[in-house]
Amino acid sequence: xxxxxxxxxxxxxxxxxxxxxxxxxxxxxxxxxxxxxxxxxxxxxxxxxxxxxxxxxxxxxxxxxxxxxxxxxxxxxxxxxxxxxxxxxxxxxxxxxxxxxxxxxxxxxxxxxxx
Amino acid sequence: xxxxxxxxxxxxxxxxxxxxxxxxxxxxxxxxxxxxxxxxxxxxxxxxxxxxxxxxxxxxxxxxxxxxxxxxxxxxxxxxxxxxxxxxxxxxxxxxxxxxxxxxxxxxxxxxxxxx
Numbered sequence: 001x002x003x004x005x006x007x008x009x010x011x012x013x014x015x016x017x018x019x020x021x022x023x024x025x026x027x028x029x030x031x032x033x034x035x036x037x038x039x040x041x042x043x044x045x046x047x048x049x050x051x052x053x054x055x056x057x058x059x060x061x062x063x064x065x066x067x068x069x070x071x072x073x074x075x076x077x078x079x080x081x082x083x084x085x086x087x088x089x090x091x092x093x094x095x096x097x098x099x100x101x102x103x104x105x106x107x108x109x110x111x112x113x114x115x
Numbered sequence: 116x117x118x119x120x121x122x123x124x125x126x127x128x129x130x131x132x133x134x135x136x137x138x139x140x141x142x143x144x145x146x147x148x149x150x151x152x153x154x155x156x157x158x159x160x161x162x163x164x165x166x167x168x169x170x171x172x173x174x175x176x177x178x179x180x181x182x183x184x185x186x187x188x189x190x191x192x193x194x195x196x197x198x199x200x201x202x203x204x205x206x207x208x209x210x211x212x213x214x215x216x217x218x219x220x221x222x223x224x225x226x227x228x229x230x231x
Contacts, residue, residue, distance in 0.1 A: 032217050043121065043208050043222035044159075051217050090158065094217065100164045100172055101216040102149070107158045 002027045002095045006106035014114045015083050021076040021109050023091030032094035033074040034103065035065055039087045047089075050074065061085070086113045118142050119211050121223025129231055130201060136194045136226045138209030145211030148192040149220060150184060153206045165192055199230045 003026045013019055025031055032051055036044040048059025055067040065076045074091060088110050092103040118141040126134050138148060147166050151159040163179075165171040165186035173179045181203075186192040192211075196203055206227055210220035 034219055036222075041206075041225070041227070043119075043224040044210075046219050046221065049219050096216070098172060100147075100166075102161060102164060103220060105158045 002093065002097075002104050004091055004093050004104050004106040006089075006091055006109050008109045009107070010110040010112060012112040012114055013081055016080050019076075019078045019081045019085070019111070021089050021091075021111070023074045023076065023106055024072050025074065025091075025093045025104075026072065027093050027095060027104075031074075033065075033067060034092045034094070035059065035063070035074070035076050036090045036092065037061075037087045038090065038108075044090065047076070081111075081113055083113045083115065086111055116142055117211075117213075117219075117221040119145075119209065119221045119223045121209050121226055123226060124224060125227045125229075127229045127231065128199065131198055132230075134196045134199055134228060136196075136207055136209070136228075138192045138194070138211065138223050140190045140211040140221070143211075143213055143221075144189040145192075146189065146214040147212045148186055149210045149212070150182070150192075150194050151208045151210070153208060153225075159208065162194075196228065199228070201230045204228055204230045 005024045034049045035047040038044045048057045050057045050067045088108045090108045091106040120139045122137045150162045162177045163171040163173045171184040183195040208225040210222045212218045212220045
């Protein structure tokens with residue numbers, strides 16, 4: 001069955017430190033992978049996506065993610081976080097379910113920034 | 116760009132009222148729109164998928180007579196919560212996608228629904 005796992009419910013990092021948020025997926029075919037960010041009380045904003053090609057994907061706000069097929073992972077990274085990066089981050093995989101193409105969501109990782 | 120506008124952002128109303136939430140794609144044609152519900156500190160729960168001009172496909176456990184979805188044009192979908200009750204209070208988020216299974220979903224800012 002298709003699934004997405006974000007093992008860390010929350011992560012705390014100091015401002016200026018590097019960040020890596022983990023995402024593992026289970027999907028039978030070549031996955032379409034996404035990272036979204038949600039600020040409190042807001043909708044979701046697309047950070048980046050992977051469809052094919054270069055396995056290192058650049059996104060907005062200085063984020064990048066690397067697709068590793070052998071590890072079924074799509075981890076999100078940022079070299080230096082800013083206080084404004086504090087938010088909830090969701091990893092998702094595109095999948096065909098019930099004849100509709102949907103996103104399967106991870107449970108999310110809350111990022112807390114220490115000053 | 117890909118801007119999705121969701122309105123209203125917040126609704127407070129009495130039990131038994133029906134509430135309509137609109138989701139518009141402002142600068143692209145959305146052949147598919149999605150409606151999600153999000154509980155506090157939880158991930159998104161897909162309620163239904165709607166393709167323009169077709170009946171919505173509801174996820175298991177979602178009452179189609181309670182959550183009416185209309186997707187009459189390529190830029191507008193509406194969710195109507197009929198005869199809302201306190202247990203329907205939640206954060207509802209819509210998303211819209213261009214044609215193509217690999218297209219990302221673009222999200223509205225959500226609607227906070229509070230039923231008294």
